[in-house]
Amino acid sequence: MQEIIHYSLHFLAPGLLSYIFFREQFLKAWAIMLLTMLMDIDHLLATPVFDPHRCSIGFHPLHSFWAIGIYLLMFIWRPLRIPATGFLFHIFTDFQDCLWIFSKCATCFKESELYLVFGSWF
Ligand SMILES: [Zn+2]
Numbered sequence: 001m002q003e004i005i006h007y008s009l010h011f012l013a014p015g016l017l018s019y020i021f022f023r024e025q026f027l028k029a030w031a032i033m034l035l036t037m038l039m040d041i042d043h044l045l046a047t048p049v050f051d052p053h054r055c056s057i058g059f060h061p062l063h064s065f066w067a068i069g070i071y072l073l074m075f076i077w078r079p080l081r082i083p084a085t086g087f088l089f090h091i092f093t094d095f096q097d098c099l100w101i102f103s104k105c106a107t108c109f110k111e112s113e114l115y116l117v118f119g120s121w122f
Helices: 002-021 023-045 065-076 078-104 104-110 111-121
Strands: none
Touching: 002 023, 002 078, 023 078, 065 078, 078 104, 104 111
């Protein structure tokens, strides 16, 4: 179930976002947003490459808080708005995953980068 939601958010939702916000260049926008999935290439730097209990936000370089800040800046500048939307939506999708992981594993939250930033809120 988690996988179905995750991959439909990663593939289909960008199509929907493209249709709603970039309709005059819908297919191009969708393609660009799908290309932003390549940001997951930073997982290859991690050991292990895939860890079902790891929240990627704040952990991987292209998912770091610095990177998210850059995506927000990109969003302000119109020529970069489509890829920025793709990056930010990717972060949103991965965030859903983190919440899913944390709901089943309290220590995963305590060990995540999100806890370092937001832990005091809970
Ligand atoms: Zn990711």
